[in-house]
Amino acid sequence: MSDSGPSGGMSFPQKVHTEDEDFVIELDDHHLDGAHDAYGMDDRSRCKRRKRCGQCGPCQVKENCMKCHFCVRKDVLKQTCIYRKCIYLRSKPKPYSRPHQSPQGGNVSPQRAHGHPSQVKSPPLGSHSGMAFHDAGGHLPDARSENPFFPSQLPQQPSMVHGAHPNNGYLSPPNPVLERTAALPNAAGNNSLNMQMNMSPHQHVQANATSPPVQKPDHTSPVMPQPVNSPLAAGMPGLHATPMSSCSSVPHMSASLSHVGPTIPLVMQQMSNNSLSGLPTLPTMGNIPGLGDRSLNDYRSVDQFPLSGHHPHFPSVHPHMTQREPSGLFSDHARISHMNYNHTANHLDTLGRGPNDSSCMYHPGLSYSMPGPFQPSGPSFFTGPADMNPFRSNFLNSFPPGYSYPPDRYREGFGTLPFSRLGITSPTSFPQYPGQGGGYRVGNALSQQYYNSQHGCPKNGSRPPVSPSIDDVKVIQEGYNKNSSQKSTANENDVPKQCKNRKNSEFEFISPKGREKKMKKEKLDNSPRDQLFSSMAHLQPWNDLFAHHAMFGGDPLSPNNLAMSQIERWRLSPWYNSRSDDVRSRASTSTLSSDFECEVIGIDDQQVNALIRSDGCNSIEIEFDNRSISSTDSSPRKMLCRSSLSCEGLISPDKNLQLPFNRPLSPEPRSFFHPWNNRSPITMMSEQEMMKSFKKAFNIPDSFSTSKKNGGISSDTFKYNLGHNQTTDMRKGSALIENEKPKTKTFVKESVCIKQDLGEEGSVQLELPGNKVTIENIVFTEELLKNSSDIEELRKFISNSQGSTDQNHVND
DNA sequence: CTCAACGTCACA
């Protein structure tokens, strides 16, 4: 009860000292009252007991899993469900203050005791992040201060926080922008989580879990993408000045189905709906502007950050996450085992305990200060055990935002990832929630938290995590901006324009609500981030990745691919690296697909399977297995889909739709490598074969030149060469792909049902190289209908957005 | 008062 929601409570005012200035962040008037200690805190504001941030992924989970050790032994252990354990709280509280000890004051470390602002170590990120004070003890390493990435100064924003709602002691109040209606729960996670994140450009949540998202005043100057290592990027205080919480507490959870286990708010479940289709004209990618140029100082996505400490007791993932297959990096042992939450054994680890159980969240041994985005050691990013190295490991790719890395011992337990970043869930792993699709995306923001640092409360020094998704967004944004700028001068915010400028095959739409909000936001903010969110950025990285990884299964770790240093890789895109944060990528199916989420779904009655990969946030890739379709074509068809959902893309087959799916979604997640149950796994194809198949699938002449990129086929090539003049019809449940080339129409019987939660400003873009994709049916969930003031408008809007001809809207 | 669960501590 009490701890269940975000609430104020942290310490304020918070003094922040920067080179340039010292300022105090104050919350409310009442907070100002009372005696203040050296830090400007009064007793009330001290962090006596930390509270869940309410914004991280786990905090988004409203229900106990009832399966974890803590849940099972709740009476005795009195601990919150492991899946709900706030990331931020996982960090060890700094020993200062035991409740019974003198609450404070006396315990204030000398350093801070007299704190002149200048004496304070680097300002706590918390300032924005919610960390109210500096580490009181000082005995604990303060990553911020020690971390090179933490600027010693706060870039900005001083007192803006006034008026902000305390967020469980964190500055970040629920982000209004992000706030979703019940109908539109925000993603977790980051994903909003998942992606609860990043709907708003303002929201800038950092990747590290240390600090909770903070709300940023609108007037605050927009934060531009910062160098990865930059304070801002790192979630420096300054940055956060701007940041808003990416995850507002999301109260709503649609629970249509009874289920056991925690429920994760869907990011956009309500939007559900449907599908869209787009077409293929992929944006120019060839050059991944910006991304490639990114230097170490560039933004890094959460994924790019090293794991942060994970708490041994808590899983990084939510039970709902879909489990991935063992990745190449992680041997099976890592994923299998009793740790599987679905497994009864899961409750007990070898020690007889659940993967996550200990009541103590901060146990020694945990790397609370772990390598995080802020890790001083820049190099650290690339070094370290593969399993712990985000850049190398796939493990954790799928973690939802807010989930920190599990310790090794937990990894086993995490075998199954309850969530899928895409929202595509696999029934197998954990009880899935209806409507949730298991997606956590975002979350992006969903994401988060590699770094549970011990920052935050000056006393105990913990800060809440930040949604990682933001980082992703940043990256994306960056890429997008550059890209778009190259492409046209059109206002990037102007989605319609962009659409126009795009090739015909593209489809995009933004929900009316989204537009509204978007417009509002645009007024307030012109930051690139907004642009990112508001428009469907073409994520260049996607193509690159797609072509490279998806098509050819480029293994990031493979020698070939090693050509691209990991750094390079992460520069490219957030997806390029395996995600280290919880939100994403872990469990990725393979080293190959470390960048994506992999999901296999049954797409139509034709028994067509589709492999959907997503960066978990903004892009999705759908690959069809033609073999299961017409039977005539054994080559895999790949559909590139991209959706910019403000990081909250939820793409999944709409289970709710009465589409002609003869078979349910693939019950089990499949490995990227073996998406089709080993029926000619993609990876088993040689590159040439792949290419061949691909061409065949799309009726691409052999003569068609293909370029290789990094050993893979450049998706750009496809994009440019394939994406035109072809049409695809999407009819009920089936997409017809008409290849213009040979007037021979190739009908792809697959039905592609995409359930995309557009959130409030989400946009979906589905691109099928060489084909035009149109929307066949639009189905709204009841929830959406219920919450939509004007469904017709929405429908029209969607229809118009695609400009497709044959549309059939169906209400659900 | 109840409930949730944070944080501490003792123990293995």
Next chain:
DNA sequence: TGTGACGTTGAG
């Protein structure tokens, strides 16, 4: 070092 237990904090 990792855990289980549980006193205690704190929100309804």
